[in-house]
Amino acid sequence: MDFEEFMDYIIFKNISVRNKYPNLNIQESDLITVLMASFLDKFESRLSLEFYDNFISEEEIDSVVENYDFNQIRNEVTFNFIIPEEIEELETKVKIKNNGKIFIIHKNDADPFPSNPHAHWLDSNLKIDLSNGKCYHIRKHIKTLSTKEFKEIREKADALGVELPKLT
Template sequence: MSKENVDPQLKHIEELRELFDKLQKHFNVQESEILDALYLRLDHKYNFEWAGDIWNLNLSFDDAKHILEDFDFAILRDVIETDISLLPSDLRINRKARVKFKGDIWVIHKYDQDPFPSCPHAHNIYNGIKLDLSNGKCYRVRKHIYTLNRKDFLEFRKNAVQVFKGVLPTLTLE
């Protein structure tokens, strides 16, 4: 496939992968630490819904390097243990479920702060797409980009019911 025919979203993901790789080498840390650090530094500015929203940004290497130049990556490696009784029991278990479907991994949060597009909805961890669990419509930010076909969507819901310990939205398929 020629460079002219590359899907713009795939091109953007590849550019971010290259950026994260350069940052990883520059700061001598793991890619996950770069993503976590960018999320921590930029969440207040962009009001992210989840860490995967980092993939929607357009950052240059110099901008990202500047954002992270004084970040203490050691804080991402430190573990602070607390007594489990600090959290109410309904927040400790079943807060989210991972659904693997056709090679992608989707996360459903039981207590997602944003009810859009459905409550709950699923996040694709690779590309930031949100799946409305009532009708199969997929969104990037708040723009509808495609709809899963009926058969795939119903199979996805069947898989989700098996792992998600909450109530899925009522089906509203047309």
């Protein structure tokens, strides 16, 4: 199932969840959050964005959604917790907005592909190689950013203190 099929299925599943829990205003993002929590350990992911790089079958989605009590989705627990330094470093990230697009660069991303660091283009689920502007879904080259946009992203990242890879 590719990303578009995944999102189509999430939209489809959200209809049944909203019918079952009409007073909760469940959104597709809620379903994705539940799936992320359910599968990050299975995929041994350290970052939530890595979730989208893995295959989940419709049967696995169905199993999680059917067995989850969405009445708990809005419950929040607040407590004082000191984040260990290793985790704090891992989650250090920079958000860049460019031409209406949002890019996230994790300063200590566990996955060095396609460059170290690289940007995550949120709306398209693509990883951007910051050495050449090539865009990847999983490990497949999909497109390349325009020279102008690539230069703007690198300039903004540099201004925010991101140590960028050499241009290739």
